[in-house]
Amino acid sequence: MADTLTVTDNRTGKTYELAINDGTVKAIDLRDIKVDEEDFGLMVYDPAFKNTAACRSSITLIDGDKGILRYRGYPIEQLAEQSTFLEVAYLLLWGELPSKSELDSWVNEVTHHTYVHQYVLRGMEGFKWDAHAMGKVVSMLGTLSTFYGDSKKVRDPKVRREHIVKIIAKMPTIAAWCYRHMLGRPYIYPDNELSYAGNFMNMLFRMAEPRYKPDPIIERALDVLFILHADHEQNCSASAARAVGSAETDPYCSLAAASAALYGPLHGGANEAVLRMLREIGSVSEIPAFIEGVKKRERRLMGFGHRVYKNYDPRARIIKGLAHQVFEVTGKNPLLDIALELEKIALDDDFFVSRKLYPNVDFYSGLIYQSIGFPVEFFPVLFAIPRAAGWLAQWKEMLEDPEQKIARPRQIYTGYDERPYVPVDER
Ligand code: SDX
Numbered sequence: 001m002a003d004t005l006t007v008t009d010n011r012t013g014k015t016y017e018l019a020i021n022d023g024t025v026k027a028i029d030l031r032d033i034k035v036d037e038e039d040f041g042l043m044v045y046d047p048a049f050k051n052t053a054a055c056r057s058s059i060t061l062i063d064g065d066k067g068i069l070r071y072r073g074y075p076i077e078q079l080a081e082q083s084t085f086l087e088v089a090y091l092l093l094w095g096e097l098p099s100k101s102e103l104d105s106w107v108n109e110v111t112h113h114t115y116v117h118q119y120v121l122r123g124m125e126g127f128k129w130d131a132h133a134m135g136k137v138v139s140m141l142g143t144l145s146t147f148y149g150d151s152k153k154v155r156d157p158k159v160r161r162e163h164i165v166k167i168i169a170k171m172p173t174i175a176a177w178c179y180r181h182m183l184g185r186p187y188i189y190p191d192n193e194l195s196y197a198g199n200f201m202n203m204l205f206r207m208a209e210p211r212y213k214p215d216p217i218i219e220r221a222l223d224v225l226f227i228l229h230a231d232h233e234q235n236c237s238a239s240a241a242r243a244v245g246s247a248e249t250d251p252y253c254s255l256a257a258a259s260a261a262l263y264g265p266l267h268g269g270a271n272e273a274v275l276r277m278l279r280e281i282g283s284v285s286e287i288p289a290f291i292e293g294v295k296k297r298e299r300r301l302m303g304f305g306h307r308v309y310k311n312y313d314p315r316a317r318i319i320k321g322l323a324h325q326v327f328e329v330t331g332k333n334p335l336l337d338i339a340l341e342l343e344k345i346a347l348d349d350d351f352f353v354s355r356k357l358y359p360n361v362d363f364y365s366g367l368i369y370q371s372i373g374f375p376v377e378f379f380p381v382l383f384a385i386p387r388a389a390g391w392l393a394q395w396k397e398m399l400e401d402p403e404q405k406i407a408r409p410r411q412i413y414t415g416y417d418e419r420p421y422v423p424v425d426e427r
Contacts, residue, residue: 187203190202227386303359
């Protein structure tokens, strides 16, 4: 049997052979299907791109039915167990696990780009004290683009690499400064003796002590959370990075767009929404009433469901285990019992089971972040920091893909036909 699709257009009786490659037919091939020469030809209509492959990618594979997640072929469970975030960032960006010397020089390069121009702080001081941290991160990325005008040379691999390093290195600094601004505390500068996660903790939490010593369990937990959040193929924010980047926008502004997408409560903002939901439920006894509200479509069970995973999100499973390790240090988060009972009830309830709604990456992560001491507004920022590596890998792959051009979808026009203008005094 040939790898083709034979379609008959019953409007004309004509038959067409469409090539099938990689489980897809090319949408552009449908344009040959016309009723007459005037006809534009067929398009596919796919709101929210539920069934559209927008690119070829070798970065991340998700198998939603089996609950599988792999970065460049490596299972997420093994990377979370044995790797580090910077090693995973290297893997996502350059395609292979680095040798020892490659890793050492990569870590050294990132470590020595963590400082941010002091003038960026002038922008930070313009925010209200209670400005949402994600709004600040979006702005800070746009601000950084004004310091690195040469980053517009996105077709130059050397320039891309230079700014990939800068962004990965500076995300924790910007994020930490956003946190310090929220609390009205002085900004802490990078300590190059510390690990990526350890230095992040230093810039967040150091007070009067001469040198910050990160708690190793919290440091490792943050690094594993960074690994788990690093990429997730064509999610909403990665698609935003690709779409904006396809106009040859610089990487800083492309990632500002991606951060804005991640900010949404249906996406990366869900970890914040989960905590607010658990607080609102308040006790295990209130769960049945809340579940009823969800079934009546009055509420969403935040942290549950996924466009791709129709099984347990493998990241949620790892985070659930990580939570217990963190609680050994921080003390158990009292909301954990509500989360565990909520999961138990939901996984037994046909409303959720029939819709294949399982806990996703955001369901347990917020409990860890809260126990470490982060305010809920900061949770999406903790998602954005590691996801910058995935966004940059997707952005780089898009620019290197000869099949890609500026993203510009079509539409089904539902508006008026031509009509004459009516002067205001005749309306
Ligand atoms: C992330 O894409 C990625 O990979 C994202 C991400 C990444 O790493 O980048 O994994 C990160 O964004 C995780 C998702 C975080 N969001 C949430 O936890 C918010 C709550 N979840 C949902 O809003 C929802 O599940 C989505 C947005 C995640 C997915 O939505 P879809 O695929 O568009 O599914 P849908 O809205 O069409 O829902 C299908 C059905 C509907 O039922 P019906 O109305 O048809 O009867 O399931 C219901 C929905 O009402 N449903 C939910 C639900 N999620 C879906 N009902 C209650 N609670 C929910 N959470």
